[in-house]
Amino acid sequence: MHTASNLNPLAEHAYHIRRYALQMGEIQGQGYIGQALGYADVLATAYCHAMQFKAADPDWQQRDRFLLSHGHYAIAHYAALIEAGIIPAEELETYGCDDSRLPMSGMAAYTPGMEISGGSLGQGLAIGVGIALGLRHQNNPAFVYNSMSDGELDEGATWEAAMSAAHYSLSNLICLVDINNQQADGHSSKILSFEPLADKWQAFGWHVQRVNGNDLAAVKQAFDTARHLEAAQPRVILCDTLMGKGVPFLEQRDKNHFIRVDAAEWQQAIAILDAAFNSGAQA
Amino acid sequence: MNVTVEKKPRLTTSAMIASIAAEGQRVKAAPFGHALVELAKERPDLVGMSADLSKYTDLHIFAQAHPERFYQMGMAEQLLLAAAGGMAKTGLMPFATSYAVFATRRAYDFIHQVICEEDLNVKICAALPGLTTGYGPSHQATEDIAMMRGIPGLTIVDPCDALDIEQAVPAIAAHQGPVYMRLLRGNVPLVLDEYDYQFELGKAKRLRDGKDVLIIASGIMTMRALETSDALAKDQVEVAVLHVPTIKPLDETTILQEASKSGRLVIVAENHSVIGGLGEAVASLLLRSSVTPAFRQIALPDAFLDAGALPTLHDRYGISTSVMASKIKSWL
Numbered sequence: 001m002h003t004a005s006n007l008n009p010l011a012e013h014a015y016h017i018r019r020y021a022l023q024m025g026e027i028q029g030q031g032y033i034g035q036a037l038g039y040a041d042v043l044a045t046a047y048c049h050a051m052q053f054k055a056a057d058p059d060w061q062q063r064d065r066f067l068l069s070h071g072h073y074a075i076a077h078y079a080a081l082i083e084a085g086i087i088p089a090e091e092l093e094t095y096g097c098d099d100s101r102l103p104m105s106g107m108a109a110y111t112p113g114m115e116i117s118g119g120s121l122g123q124g125l126a127i128g129v130g131i132a133l134g135l136r137h138q139n140n141p142a143f144v145y146n147s148m149s150d151g152e153l154d155e156g157a158t159w160e161a162a163m164s165a166a167h168y169s170l171s172n173l174i175c176l177v178d179i180n181n182q183q184a185d186g187h188s189s190k191i192l193s194f195e196p197l198a199d200k201w202q203a204f205g206w207h208v209q210r211v212n213g214n215d216l217a218a219v220k221q222a223f224d225t226a227r228h229l230e231a232a233q234p235r236v237i238l239c240d241t242l243m244g245k246g247v248p249f250l251e252q253r254d255k256n257h258f259i260r261v262d263a264a265e266w267q268q269a270i271a272i273l274d275a276a277f278n279s280g281a282q283a
Numbered sequence: 284m285n286v287t288v289e290k291k292p293r294l295t296t297s298a299m300i301a302s303i304a305a306e307g308q309r310v311k312a313a314p315f316g317h318a319l320v321e322l323a324k325e326r327p328d329l330v331g332m333s334a335d336l337s338k339y340t341d342l343h344i345f346a347q348a349h350p351e352r353f354y355q356m357g358m359a360e361q362l363l364l365a366a367a368g369g370m371a372k373t374g375l376m377p378f379a380t381s382y383a384v385f386a387t388r389r390a391y392d393f394i395h396q397v398i399c400e401e402d403l404n405v406k407i408c409a410a411l412p413g414l415t416t417g418y419g420p421s422h423q424a425t426e427d428i429a430m431m432r433g434i435p436g437l438t439i440v441d442p443c444d445a446l447d448i449e450q451a452v453p454a455i456a457a458h459q460g461p462v463y464m465r466l467l468r469g470n471v472p473l474v475l476d477e478y479d480y481q482f483e484l485g486k487a488k489r490l491r492d493g494k495d496v497l498i499i500a501s502g503i504m505t506m507r508a509l510e511t512s513d514a515l516a517k518d519q520v521e522v523a524v525l526h527v528p529t530i531k532p533l534d535e536t537t538i539l540q541e542a543s544k545s546g547r548l549v550i551v552a553e554n555h556s557v558i559g560g561l562g563e564a565v566a567s568l569l570l571r572s573s574v575t576p577a578f579r580q581i582a583l584p585d586a587f588l589d590a591g592a593l594p595t596l597h598d599r600y601g602i603s604t605s606v607m608a609s610k611i612k613s614w615l
């Protein structure tokens with residue numbers, strides 16, 4: 001792993017997150033690597049810029065809560081938790097193995113920093129409403145970040161929660177949506193059309209930002225705006241991302257819920273990532 | 284970071300690949316999808332519907348053959364089942380697919396109120412039954428049969444293998460009314476073609492006779508029961524196997540007949556929680572009928588199960604052939 005001081009520090013964090021995710025993918029020979037690479041910039045911004053937490057004390061009462069509603073993105077979340085110092089890097093060796101703290105799907109009881117068990121999709125935002133209400137009720141200033149996938153926009157419970165969050169003016173609730181235009185059966189736009197998405201959230205009473213989720217400066221700006229907004233309303237950041245981002249041969253590969261990665265390609269991907277980071281660092 | 288960690292042997296999880304076929308076992312690809320394509324020829328009222336899981340329930344085979352008869356409902360299971368009910372009210376026969384956890388747990392009231400209360404002709408076909416994925420409780424449908432048994436008028440089918448599925452598809456279509464069928468997807472083991480067997484809705488079938496033990500089983504546990512029977516034969520223990528692919532309505536006559544044969548230990552084996560499944564259904568039938576042989580259950584514990592590799596978990600929770608065989612020996 002390389003470090004460089006003349007780069008945006010978030011770019012370095014995002015690079016580390018991508019690299020950890022690829023290492024975990026190689027261990028199991030599978031995993032949601034397209035999603036992890038696509039979402040790494042958002043996770044880097046959340047964990048290495050926006051959120052308040054104590055790495056050594058994941059249960060600290062005042063911590064911001066990050067809810068991984070899309071539990072299948074666990075590989076990406078573990079990489080971020082490693083980068084945040086909450087999980088030791090050497091533990092990634094155990095990813096997906098029997099009795100590991102890092103199971104394939106994120107579960108609260110297994111992993112420090114994993115707030116919810118999110119694999120049954122479409123539950124996170126409703127849990128987030130409850131946590132945000134509970135924190136506010138107890139004058140706890142922490143924020144709740146509910147992270148979800150675009151497929152979860154299909155679930156009715158998401159919109160029940162969206163309506164409730166606005167009803168309760170939950171200004172301590174920030175929702176992140178990974179719009180990668182991918183679901184299990186195909187492109188999200190072909191499965192159940194959800195556009196115009198910004199208008200929908202707005203109509204539900206939310207403060208809405210839509211950004212290129214792979215443009216770190218834009219993502220950082222959006223996180224800052226969401227956090228410091230005066231208005232008494234919940235905030236959503238709609239992040240358009242590219243699956244496989246950072247590894248051109250994966251960016252270009254046929255998009256699928258599971259992007260195919262051959263055994264030899266994990267190391268190739270890591271090498272490409274390293275080279276790109278090094279040349280960026282020298283530029 | 285120069286920390287050296289002790290390397291444990293890695294057992295990769297079968298989380299998503301989730302074929303329950305053992306190495307080298309005979310299999311058939313996507314029996315459900317192909318059976319639907321066959322059935323579609325005779326049943327113009329047949330439509331397919333899925334909640335973003337057509338590829339993972341083999342319904343995509345049907346969708347490719349009949350795109351105009353396939354409806355993608357998005358990842359919205361409550362919508363899927365309520366809309367399937369609505370379609371049925373117009374005279375169509377929807378086959379609606381998802382994973383067993385989501386079809387049952389997420390959409391329970393919709394199945395109960397929309398579909399079953401009006402006795403609508405919807406066939407709910409749900410993949411990853413019981414413990415057939417190592418992905419953890421979110422994907423392990425360990426209580427689906429208990430939930431579905433509680434709904435009046437719902438027929439419940441738990442097929443064993445590819446042959447069972449192929450034959451069950453036209454049979455459940457021929458039955459007017461709601462059906463919940465557990466689905467095996469992808470490369471599905473082929474077992475029952477070696478027996479004189481034909482799926483009949485509502486009928487239990489004896490696959491093998493034996494004087495020491497009777498295993499009453501459904502779903503993949505029938506396959507395990509046959510393997511266990513082979514294993515125990517080497518120890519001169521004779522194990523009979525009664526396959527009960529229809530859990531509700533239960534074939535009480537055949538079960539009572541078999542369980543009444545004196546001297547045999549009766550075991551119910553199911554890929555489901557000990558609570559509310561075939562085991563308890565058989566137990567209450569036997570007690571009500573004053574048939575009281577020695578009785579044991581092989582089933583998943585009343586617990587949230589671990590994530591991990593399927594072979595590990597099947598051993599851990601006692602539904603692998605080797606653990607079954609040793610348990611049964613200890614009971615004799």
Ligand SMILES: Cc1ncc(C[n+]2csc(CCOP(=O)(O)OP(=O)(O)O)c2C)c(N)n1
Pocket residue numbers: 032035070072119120121122149150151152180182183184185256257258334335336358385389
């Ligand atoms: C309630 C629920 N229904 C269905 C599934 C099965 N499932 C797992 S991932 C997935 C696709 C959902 O879309 P998204 O999360 O956007 O997919 P990705 O971007 O990772 O391809 C589906 C349908 C699930 N986990 N939970």
Ligand SMILES: [Mg+2]
Pocket residue numbers: 149150151178179180181182183188
């Ligand atoms: Mg997606």
